[in-house]
Amino acid sequence: MRQRFISPALAITFLLGACSSEDANSKSKTEKTGDSTSSITLTDFAGREVSIEKVPERIVSLSGGDMDIIYALGGEVAGRPTSSHEENDAPYKDAIQIGSTHQFNLEKIASLKPDVIIGNNPMNTKDVENFESIGAEALLTSANSVDEIKKQITLYGDMLQKQEEAEKLTEEIDADIKKMSAGSTENEKRALLVYGAPGTYMAALPNSLSGNLLELAGGENIASDYPALEQYPQYAQLNTERIVEANPEYVFLLTHGNPKEVKAGFLKEMSENPAWNNVAAVKNDKVEILPADLFGTNPGTRITEAISYLDNILNAEE
Incomplete structure (x- = not known):
């Protein structure tokens, strides 16, 4: 088989692809003959x-969050996303690294003989035919909110026939969020979420995963009424005049790239426009980079850890 790589996406596509998709309810139906399961039907x-004929034994996950959920349910993967954070990858060390949602090695994936390949909707919609050509079923999901991550858990629970484990996991997430909400202040802190790479910055809207996390942590997204970008409806162009007028108390940076480089580039852009000096977040040195493993992509079962991280920042002075 000729080695094939999916060509690198543009920087902004790399940032947004893992989190942009239309919402959909997952459904599952297991058909049985006598006591043996004959097939499992899922709606992605x-x-x-x-x-799928049976519970898949060889799964390839293009996203770390999806992989995290699979393992939390007692499953495992044969292929996993390429990672530079090996210290966090001990549970997955035996899985082969195959690239990512945006750029993967199809030949290496084929060598694993996967039953199912888990990709992103809509990022990997165009790749379904390639996945099917190597004998695998494609299952597409997304993570634009906590609710969607919970739907992922339910879907993978159905796929692995681990429904009880999936239900328990979603109940734990709900309980943790409820506990955090009970202890949060009603004094919402104004915040701007900036998603991007050096030279390309956009505001994350409430319908993005980071926007949803900010809301659950008790923050007020100052970009909530910004017009969405047509291609990436979870994001909007930055508007310096409106940002200065809203005067956010915090500016949070989210990125897949080098955090220091991203922050330096953003601060440089701000320095070129003196209006930023009047923003409370800048005056009080509250421009912070959020951890990429919690906010730069789907954190999977660590979703409550991400909410708690923001909550601790926003309420540190309460």
């Missing part, structure tokens, strides 16, 4: 009906 987030 793209509305596609996917049938």
Whole structure:
């Protein structure tokens, strides 16, 4: 088989692809003959009906968050996203690194003989035919909110026939969020979420995963009424005049790239526009980079850890 790489996406596509998709309810149906399961039918987030003959034994996950959920449910993967954070990857060390949602090695994936490949909707919609050509079923999901991550858990629970484990996991997430909400202040802190790479910065809207996390942590997204970008409806162009007028108390940076480089580039852009000096977050040195493993992508079962991280920052002085 000729080695094939999916060409690198643009920087902004790399940032947004893991979190941009239309919402969809996952459904599952298991058909049985006598006492043996004959097939499992799932409906993924793209509305596609996917049938697998049995609980998959060889799964390839293009996203770390999806992989995290699979392991939390007692499963494992044969192929995993390429990672530079080996200290966090001990549970997955035996899985082969195959690239990512945005750029993967199809030949290496094929060598693993996967039953199911878990990708992103809509990022990997175009790749379904390639996945099917190597004998695998494609299952597409997304993570634009806590609710979508909970739907992922339910979907993978159905796929692995681990429904009880999935239900317990979602109940734990709900309980943790409820506990944090009970202890949070009603005094919402104004915040701006900036997603990007050096030279390309955008505001994350409430319908993005980071926007949803900010809301659950008790923050007020100052970009909530910004017009969404047509291609990336979870994000908007930065508007310096409106930002200065809203006067955010915090500016949070989210990135897949080098955190120091991203922050330096953003601070440089701000320094070129004196208006930023009047923003409370800048005056009080509250421009912070959020951890990429919690905010730069789907954190999977660590979603409550991400909310808690923001909550601790926003309420540190309460």
